[in-house]
Amino acid sequence: MPLRKIPLAATLLAAALSALAGPPSTPVKDVTQVLHGVTVHDPYRNLEDVKSPATQEWLKAQGVYAESVLGKMPEREALTRRIDELGRATGDLVxxxxxxxxxxxxxxxxxxxxxxxxxxxxxxxxxxxxxxxxxxxxxxxxxxxxxxxxxxxxxxxxxxxxxxxxxxxxxxxxxxxxxxxxxxxxxxIPRVHESLVHWAPDSRALSYNQIRELPAGSPPTETFLDSTVFLLQAGADTRTAKPLFGPLVNKALKLDRLDVAGVTFDPSSRYMLARTTDTTVPEGKLFVAPVADLGKPQITWRQVSAFDDGVTDVRLFGNTLYLRTHKGAPRGRWLALDLAKGQTVADAKTVIEQPAEGVLKGLVVGQGGTLYAEVSRGFTTRTWRFAPGQAPADMAPGRGGSTFAIDDPAHAFADVWLTSSAWTEPARVLRSTGPDKPAVDTGLLQIRVPPGTPTLTVSEVMVPSHDGVQVPLAIIHRADLKRDVPHPTLLVGYGAYGLSMEAFFNPRSVAWLERGGVLAYANVRGSGALGEEWHRAGFKTTKPNTWKDGIASAKYLVDKGYATPKTLGIWGTSAGGIFVGRAVTEAPELFAAAIFDVGMMDTIRSEESANGITNISEFGTVKDPAEFKALLEMSTYHQIKDGVAYPAVMLIHGINDPRVDVWQSAKAGARLQAASTSGKPVLLRLDGQAGHGVGSTATQQASKLADVYAFMLWQFGQAPGATTTATSSSTPAVKTP
Structure with missing residues (x-):
């Protein structure tokens, strides 16, 4: 959708835009920097000032222009109706x-x-x-x-x-x-952005992490620095809150300014745990102290692990602290240390070994300390019970797809609840009383397959990449689809932070699949599909593997007859903007259309933003010569070349995005509009009442998906009367609230 709540000036601007043969012009105001001997050009640096009147008007003009073009897509209205119908027909979400x-x-x-x-x-x-x-x-x-x-x-x-x-x-x-x-x-209580909120064992007080109220004129990079964990009695005046932990509170611990912490409790334990991260990667520092110290003027925190220990998850139960680490076990193992004995991670014992196959992930501690852990293989995750002296046992035998354990935070239940997930079946909430009995449906989640959904089939394959490494790719389509003609095909990837794509069923995707469309999901390097080594193979200086794996996946889809470059699209979101942006700029001839969705587009300037500084641990910093070189290579904005026939591109962004600033899409969009010679559209689809996607309404989500599908079909020439140009002599329709 366009910028919501468009003021009258922008509405009047639409009439002027209707006479233009292309998008609003963007003046070039090049800024150059010499970084490690390399001159870096930044022709649209001025768009980073999103609060300036000039940038505001430019964003409004781009949003209105995009809507005027999108409004003419032949299948947009039909897809919007169908996606809404699918959402209503499938039941309530839980x-x-x-x-x-x-x-x-x-x-x-x-x-x-x-x-x-x-x-x-x-x-x-x-x-x-x-x-x-x-x-x-x-x-x-x-x-x-x-x-x-x-x-x-x-x-x-x-x-x-x-x-x-x-x-x-x-x-x-x-x-x-x-x-x-x-x-x-x-x-x-304002500025409690993170879910780092925890109740004390007495259920009367809670801890929370609050970021500082910054003075006017502070740079955005200060936003998440020096945050503090407070303890407050429920309902009390916040002026009575007690500082518990943080760089400004515990100076003797020599915390980093970006050590954002949460202080957690457990009703079974007399200890509390302070865990820090930079809000982006899970590794950080761990400290423990007796809960009894809450009543003392000074809390004595004892460090039990550091960043280099590779701890990515923790669970507290009685005197035992369970730690998941990838140090010495790239596919993960769970350790246990005894807090009563003053142990640190160096003293911890392995309680769940790294699996021979798959990746060891989350842990639930049930009644009596029973351990349930998740093990993923490919696009599927299963929950297993791990008991001393017994072989690991699947908690939902005979049930296909994935099963994810629902937490039992108070360790109160002898059974375990699971959420199921599969490519072609709706999710369920299951109850398992043991591996020797079938898991039963609780009925809490009643999602239905939409009426009229065709029979679907899924192929999970390994695709050779540029260097011969095999990349997991899942391909979904109608069971009766034949590959003697090309089909509308959409390749989706992410590849960052060790996060992987899991098998899931999205009823709204039926709108694409029932039309003969193909959906493909690639677990490229940078994800955690094959463990921490897979993550590190698409990380900082190895980041090119992320988009090269995407290119290899695209070539596979063409080689196997699913699509041709005229019917192939690619979609990446957030950090997946690197995946999609660099695949398009390195191999533009492979794709007819691309979706840059709230994407990281300018990794050279990213660390100057509030959330960008937290991402240095994942992508690198321009201050380091080797990492600067890698950042320049992964920066879509800086890799766009003049005179190249790029595919059609729709850049999607919420104006209020706190994770990837809207100027990243603005700069990349302006550069593509100026550089591409294909005559295909480059559109900025902007929403003034949205951000990174968190909190978007069902209507916003459905509208975006309809636009993505319609944009693809339009550019593939799969819709009646479709064209591949973004210009029209008729007056565009402008949607307003």
Whole structure:
């Protein structure tokens, strides 16, 4: 959609734009820097000042122009209707389930046809649902979409903490309410962006990480520096909050300014844990202290692990601290250390070994300390029980697809709940009482396959990349699809932070598949599909493997007859902007169209932004010569060349994006518009009431997907009357709220 709430000046501007033969012009104001002996040109540096009137008008003009072009796509309205129909026909969505003693349940639920998730509670599966928080009430009152970013019930289930933000900004404030009455306790606490909120064992106080209120004129890179963890009695005045942990609190610990921490508790333990990360990579520092120290003027924190120990996940149970590490085990292992004995990670014992195949991931500690761990292989993850002296056992034997363990934070249950997931089957919430019995459907999640959905088939293959390394690729299409003619094919990839694509069913994708479309998902290097070594093979100076794996996947789809370069598209989101942007700039002849979705486009300037500084640990810094060279190579903006026939590109961005600033899409879009000689459109699809996608409404999500599919079909020539140009002599239609 265009910029929402377009002011009158921008609406009037639309009439002028209708006479243009192309997108709004962008003046070149080149800024040059010499970095490690290399002169780096930046012709659109001025667009980084997104608050300037000139940039604001340019963004509005680009958004209106994009909408004028998108509005003419032949299949847009039909796809919008179909995707909405599919969303309504499949049932209510449920996610983020929390089980507490006494069979209390808390979860987020979005009913079919509604815009946003509500926070609900019930007593057991037979209990009546009760809505605790409905963001749509604030949306109606303020005219801006609101969303729940996180929630944490107290251990006894009587109180609830949750974060709420507006317009996709993720600028969450922390609220506390009484569950029985539904009444708010105290005032909202601003700048509690992260879900680093935890209840003390007595359920009366909670810890939270709050970023600083910066003085006017502070550079954005200061945003996440020197944050502090506070402890506050529920409902008390925030001026009484006690600083617990942080660079400004514990100077003797010599924390980094970017050590963003959470202080966690467990009802079974007399210890509390402070864990730091830079908010981007999971590795960090770990400290422990007795919970009894909360009543003392000074807390004595003891460090148990450091960044180099490779700890990516933790669980606390009694005196035992469980740690997942990739140090010495690139596919992961779980360790246990005894806090009562003063142990550190060096003293820890392995309790779950690195698997012979697959990657060891999350851990749930159930009743009595029973351990349930997830092991992934390819696009599938299974939950296994690990018991001393017994062979690992699958907790859902006979059930296909993936099973992910739902946490049991208070270690209160003898059974374990699982969420199932598969490419062609809707997710379910299952209850397992043991590996010797079938897991049963709880009925909590009742997603249906949309009526009329064709029979689908999935192929999971290994594709040779540029260097012979085999890359996992999943391909989904109608079972009756024949490869004697090319089909509309969309390749999706990400490849960063060790995050992998898992098998999942998206009912709305039926709108693409039922038309004979093909969806392909590549777990390229930079993901964690094959463990930490796979992640590190697409990391900083090895980052080219990420997009070269994508190019290899695209060539495979062409070679095997799924598509031709005239019917092949590629899509990358966020850090996946590197995957899609560099695949397109390195092999433009392979693709007819591309989607740059809230993408990282300018990795040279990224670290000058609020969230960019937190990503140095993943992508590198321009201050290091080798990493600068890698950043220049992975920067789509700097690799766009004049006079190249690039495919059609739609850059999607929310104006309020806190993770990847909108100027990254703006600069890349302007550069592509000036450089490409293909005559194909380069459009900036902008939304003034959205951010990175977190908190987007069902309507926003469906509208975006419809535009992606319609844009692809338009450029593939698969729609009646479709053209491949972005110009028209007729007056464009401009959508306003």
């Amino acid at each position: 996610r983020e389930i929390v089980r507490l003693p006494g069979d209390q349940l808390f979860y987020l639920k979005r009913e079919a046809g509604y815009a946003q998730f509500k926070l609900v509670t019930r007593n057991g599966l037979s209990g009546t649902e009760r809505v605790l928080v409905d963001p749509e009430q604030l949306t109606r009152a303020k005219g801006v979409p609101h969303a729940i970013n996180y929630f944490v019930p107290s251990w006894n289930g009587k109180l609830l903490a949750y974060g709420m933000s507006a317009g996709g900004s993720e600028d969450a404030s922390l609220y506390v309410l009484d569950v029985a009455s539904g009444k708010a306790l105290g005032e909202p």
